[in-house]
Amino acid sequence: MEAFTAHRRLEAEYHDPRAFRYNLNAFLPSVSSIQQILQKEIEQRGDVQRWNKVREPFKNDPWLKALARARNVTLHQQAIFDGSLVHIGMYRWRRHKLSVARKLPHDVPSERLLEWFTTTDLGKMFLDEEHSAWGEEYGVWRQYNVAEISTTEDVLTMTRRGSIRAHDMLATAHRLYGVETGNIDDEYLLSRDGLAEVTVLLESDVDPSLPSKWGWHDSMP
Numbered sequence: 001m002e003a004f005t006a007h008r009r010l011e012a013e014y015h016d017p018r019a020f021r022y023n024l025n026a027f028l029p030s031v032s033s034i035q036q037i038l039q040k041e042i043e044q045r046g047d048v049q050r051w052n053k054v055r056e057p058f059k060n061d062p063w064l065k066a067l068a069r070a071r072n073v074t075l076h077q078q079a080i081f082d083g084s085l086v087h088i089g090m091y092r093w094r095r096h097k098l099s100v101a102r103k104l105p106h107d108v109p110s111e112r113l114l115e116w117f118t119t120t121d122l123g124k125m126f127l128d129e130e131h132s133a134w135g136e137e138y139g140v141w142r143q144y145n146v147a148e149i150s151t152t153e154d155v156l157t158m159t160r161r162g163s164i165r166a167h168d169m170l171a172t173a174h175r176l177y178g179v180e181t182g183n184i185d186d187e188y189l190l191s192r193d194g195l196a197e198v199t200v201l202l203e204s205d206v207d208p209s210l211p212s213k214w215g216w217h218d219s220m221p
Contacts, residue, residue, distance in 0.1 A: 015110035
C-alpha cells in the first residue's frame with residue numbers, strides 16, 4: 001500500500017518536477033522492499049521451499065531489478081530537471097498534433113508553461129480563442145528520462161512496469177494460500193493513450209469548465 005500510494009502521488013503531481021522527484025524518491029525504496037518483506041513473511045510460515053519455486057520468474061525481472069538499482073541512487077534535483085523532456089503545443093484528445101521546438105525551462109511546472117504559451121503570439125496562432133476545432137487544445141507533454149532507472153524508457157513507463165510486476169509477485173505469494181488478488185490491466189496502462197492520461201496536461205485539465213465554454217459539450221453526439 002505504501003508503494004502504490006507513493007506511485008499515485010507521483011502520477012497526481014507528475015507535472016511539477018520538484019514534487020515528482022520527492023514522490024519518486026519515496027516510491028523506489030517502498031516498491032523495492034516488497035520482495036524482502038514477502039521473503040520474511042513466508043519464512044515465518046515455513047513455506048520457503050514452495051515460495052522459491054513460484055518466485056523464480058521474479059528473481060531476474062528486468063523492471064524490478066532496475067527499480068532496485070535506482071533505490072540505491074539519490075536522484076538529485078538536477079537529474080530530474082535535466083531528464084525532463086517538454087513538448088508544448090496543440091493536441092487533439094491528448095494526441096500530439098503540433099509542438100514548438102525551442103529551449104524550455106524543464107524545472108518549471110507544466111501548468112505555468114501552458115499559461116505562458118497561450119499568451120504568446122505563437123500560442124495565439126495555432127488555435128482560435130473559441131477553439132472551434134472540436135477536441136483541439138493546447139497542452140504540455142512531459143517525459144522524465146533518468147539513466148539510473150532506464151536508458152531506453154521514460155520513468156513513468158518503468159515505474160508502471162515495476163508496480164505491475166510487484167503486484168504480480170504479491171498475487172503469486174497470496175496464491176500459495178488460496179487467495180486470489182486479481183490482475184492489473186497492464187495493456188492499457190502501458191499503452192500510448194494510458195500513459196498520455198498522465199504525461200499530457202491539457203488546458204481543460206487545468207480548467208475543466210473550458211470545454212463547455214468552447215461549446216464542445218453541445219456538439220457531442
